[in-house]
Amino acid sequence: MKKGCLIIISGSSGVGKNTVIKELIKRNDNFNFLCSYTTRTFIRENEENGKNYYFVSREEFERKINNNEMLEWDEIHGNYVGVAKESVENNIKNDSIMFKDLTLSGVNAFKNLLKDKVKIGTIFLTEKKDILKKRLIARGEPAIEKRLSIYEKEQQNAEYYDYIIKNSLIGLTCEKIEAVIEQVKNEEFLEPVRFKKKYISRKINKIVTNLKNGKKYKPIKVCLIDNKIKIVKNEYLYLASVISSINVAKIFVDKNNKKIKNNVKNNQWFEILNNRGLHEIKK
DSSP states (O other): OOOSEEEEEEOOTTSOHHHHHHHHHHHOTTEEEOOEEEOOOOOOTTOOBTTTEEEOOHHHHHHHHHTTOEEEEEEETTEEEEEEHHHHHHHHHTTOEEEEEOOHHHHHHHHHHHTTTSEEEEEEEEOOHHHHHHHHHHTTOSSHHHHHTTHHHHHHGGGGSSEEEEOSSHHHHHHHHHHHHHHHHTTOOOOOOOOOHHHHHHHHHHHHHHHHTTOOOOOEEEEEETTEEEEEETHHHHHHHHHHTOOOOEEEEOTTSOBOOOOOOHHHHHHHHIIIIITTOOO
16 A cells, blocks of 8 residues: 655746745644755755755765665756655655655656655646746846746646646645645545636647647546546547547546446536536637
């Protein structure tokens, strides 16, 4: 049986990843932050060595890489950032809820390395670019324009996460994340990722164009429990299929991910997906 739970939180610079994690840990006794090593020399206000990060030299970090002490690492904005194997192993032993802020490449590395050891949920925090810029200026961050130059690319990567949560009110954000944790702990099927309507329209229109141009996609996976749709993997591909009237094969599975036969009709699917906040997407 898997022990512990890892909640990975990503987002653009200034979105408040560390602030949210700090608040969650303050609210819950069994929550712990998975502290990274970093070669970043700029230390923000209220950051503590050994609590927020382990601040080390570039030479020390590279020594740890060469000695195979790092579970994962990456170079971000010119600095190394990564997590040591020992830190993860200690948290798994304590059966705790671990939090980690990571880039997309770090997310994939963690999921591959720890998927058989802990339960994992991924969350992408989002906020408007102009608001992030104000936050970065307020906390005296260097190289702000460089940090925000990859904002659009980071937002596009949001589709690879289990959840997207707008971080405008920290209390509400924490409540949503706590609800996610309960689902991850119980290994329930996660609710589909909910995109902003503008993002949905852009994404679906692109897929519709690709379908009409003959592009092939993997079949849509649908989980059915008691003959009711619980999750649609790649729901925007399904909606694009409905809009374009181009059929995309569907794979129906039960809660154990085993294939089953079902005759759910397209109009039932469309109605259910519309009820999930996608009602502005029309045929």
